[in-house]
Amino acid sequence: MVKSVTYSNSPLLATRTPVWRSKLIMIIFFLGFTIICFRAIWVQFIGNDFFLHQGDIRYTRTVNHLPMRGNILDRDGRVLASSAPAKSIWADRKQAKPSQEELQVLAALLEIDSKDLEKRLSNVRAGNFVWLKRHIDFSLAEKIASLKIKGIYERLEHKRHYPLGAAISQVVGFSNVEGRGQEGIELNFESELSGFPGLRRVLKDRLGKVIAEVGEEVAPINGSDIQLSIDSTIQHYTYQKISEAVIKNKATSGSAVVLDAMTGEVLALANYPSFDPLDRNHSSFANSRNTAVVDSFEPGSAIKPLAMGAALQLKKLTPLTTFDTRPGVLNYQGSRISDVGNFGVLTAREIITKSSNIGMVKVADLMKPEEMWHMYSLLGIGRKPEIEFPGASGGRLRHWHNWRPVEQATMAYGYGLSMSLLQLATAYTAIAGDGRLRPAYLLKNSKPPESVRVFSEEVAEELRNMIWLSGGAGRKNARANTEGYSVGGKSGTTRKLIDGVYQRGSYRSWFVGMSPISDSYSKIIVAVMIDEPRAGKYYGSAVAAPIFNSVISESLRLMGYQPDTIIERGKQNSD
Template sequence: MSDNTEAAVGRGWRLWLVLVLLLLVAGGITARMLSLYVEEQSFLQTQGDARSLRTVQVPAHRGIITDRHGEPLAVSAPVATIWADPKMTDMQHDGLSKLAVLLKTNKKKLLAKLSENRSRRFLYLQRQVTPELAEKIRALRIPGVHVDREYKRYYPAAEVTTHLVGFTNLDGKGQEGLELAYEDWLKADAGKQLVMKDRLGRTIKHIREVKPALHGNDIQLSIDLRLQYLAYRELKASVEAHKADGGSIVMLDASTGEVLAMVNQPSYNPNDPKQRISTALRNRALTDTFEPGSTVKPMTVAAALMSGEYEPETIVNTAPGYMRVKGKTIRDHRNYGEIDISTIITKSSNVGVTKLSLSLPEGSVRNLYHNLGLGQATGIGFPGESTGYLPYLNSRQQVERATLSYGYGLSVTPLQLAQSYLALANDGVVSPVSLIRQSEAGKPVRVMPADVAVDVREMMETVISVKGTGRRAAVQGYRVAGKTGTVHKVGRGGYIDDQYISTFAGLAPVSDPRLVTVVMIDNPKGQEYYGGEVAAPVFSRAVGGALRLMNIPPDNWPEVNKQVAQR
């Protein structure tokens, strides 16, 4: 064999050797990769987690809701969420027994819950725990168990303001009331941050901010929490005393239309989810409608005065105490005979207002009701607000025109009724009602001449006298004007003989009206059910206390009257 042949054979053998070695190396690498991927994945995952960069959420708090003086009505309190990564949780860790005790469960149930979700990477163990409890759990250092910070909504005034403020769900989204109405304004937008964590999930280094946390915007309501507490206390006491089904009080600022107090019964504590039963959730002052009864008689009288055909001294013959309108009998409590228009309000004469209404052009009373806001939404922006009902009537509907004049055949909410009284308190001008504190009053609308409003207001003052139906609404030291109302409740088959709605609507002080207030008691049980017996005393206590809290000077003390006379 020549030298060239031997050299070629040598080179071929070496090439094959190199090729075999390369294949062996490639096979070894492949085998190792398969081993790492299949057999040691868990180990590698743990080691990766021990040196991993994570994007974590930075919680942001929801906007604060306050009253007009800055008192908090809804705040976001810091809490924590306890969650687990079942796939990475050490089921043999000694701290699981202590964790079960802290979570108020037992170890067997906790292990069963983790085992059932072993394939998952996220599992809530408990939400909205106190920061103190969260620190105890964090100190256990259980692999796979994590503690995250979040916020929980808390309502300092609890049941006193709950129908206005509402509440949020577990995720912090508004479900009722202003929390729902202003969800877009109040809601927070959580931020994001890049951090380095160890294998126990502890943050060991903050790298950089990915997205800033945006806190929600605050809202300042028109509510005066002092008046809210006062009104709530008086309403609750009256509902309990008369064993009523419920009730509402609405108190407005006479000049601006701002809602100073709005309370309802029954109520509930929004901080306790177990109390959130359907019958207690709704804001009855805005959602429940009723026939206003005699509380709208002052408006019928105002329509008569606006026609130019009547004066406060005009005499109306109501004898013999009843009248027939197309087969329907309309009655007074007794025969008042010939009385002036002021006495029609004082005695709450159905016959008197019926005669006034039927003598006017067919749309006069209904149009004034509409201009005052009855039978339509107030525009307050509250979810679920009812519009009420105000019918259109023609000249042939004599009975309906008659009953409309004394508050039957239409339906209103307590807020609508209070809004209508703003015109009487504010010399014929109505400002838009608002639950949000206003830097200045909304654009007012004149709905009746000032002299008509003043005349009707003075007539309503006689209702509080010893001769009127609302004398129990009197407030010592202050002149009060108002009107009682008592109507049968409406059921599926018509009016219910033994169930009533008792109301009182009024304003004070008459010399310079500052407050307009409506009290509605739903189905009082017992011997007392008239508005003058049930609702008027609540008005007296609530408004009397409010006038004193607001430091409004008395206008009905003897020395005050003497000074006025001397001027």
């Protein structure tokens, strides 16, 4: 049997503890306390930046104050694009657990299928935040807020509005749901229109709700307004006429350009078909292209006055120089070139009036390739225009070193080179007044680009006389006659080049001209192109000239120019 030992008589207590051990324990406790105190001082006073930063990461947020996007205005200050406050609805998937009844009501208000809405709210893997609908009006947002569904929130944003809709959408372009420009002027002037967001530092709780503001608020800087040279009334009228012509002629598309001949300002750029910038889901990408600016085509006979001007400027001929075009067919360098009839012997003036291809080939033969190339280059052919629009086409003009003789011949009547409708209208500014080409531009308050001398004043005057005979006073293009105003112009009809082959039955119809032609300086230039008319008529004088007639007369009236003549309307002649 083991003898019991009381606690007070324990031999362990009788053993004397070394002094150094107790001192060691005290030292350890003292060091630990010192370290804790030092760490507390470090965290609170010396090295607190790191911990403050970590706290900010978890609870402090920088909230952007969206600036108001700048307006796009026409030349008279009328609004073409503007922004207005709108509400957007979003949800926190962790919080949003609506009942089936609430889900049905919310889906109906948002015009979303209830099953789709339920799926979007339950997809937690995609994150907590989800947009339900962007840019709704305030009354609808109030109805949604009145449901008081947990986890459903609203945010103030800005929605873009386009008062002229499809009539100018290919010029103005559009911005996306985030307010960033995607096409047209909206894209080209994104930095000026967008402005700079304001900043606000806030504290948020674990549910993401703002509980306090931290620091000073930085106010947003709204975007700047952009004023265009476009006249919205002329633009709308031109769009209406070009759309009517496309439908009437069963064409694929159509475009029209209206320029101020004295300054180069673009007054209208219209294309059809177009698109509604607020309903892009039902529009094709092709409809968003500003065809008059970004696409180029062979201009056909519309280039003949410009080629004739080159020969006159180079003093290769006079207006009365004669050319034998008999018998209406010419074999040139192995190629067959023909006129619509046997015109016989023609003067240089009559070549333009009759629109003789053979005559233009013989005119081109008088010029060296480098001379003709230089004159065409001065007219802007083959060079990208410096207009304030993204993707503007420069057309195509091969260097003269690479020309074959037949290419120089065909370029004299508009084949073998290409240019946009805007380039063609711009080239005619060299005819409209003193012989200087005035580059087209779109900004109202910008400094006009430097003009370029192409023709002498005498040559420009002679060319105006030639296109007056061809476009206004002559028999061939009598459809271009405009009551009250003298006009001059040139039609063109080209076969379309598809897969390297010129197609029979597939045409582009052109007309470009100016008015009033009786003045020393024409005021307005209008260029029209109809692509693939299929209602029977396809000549430019029959399809494009009537639109020219309507647009140029209405433009002159709207700009306050008084009629300079009275044209008696009689029986109209066809090509």
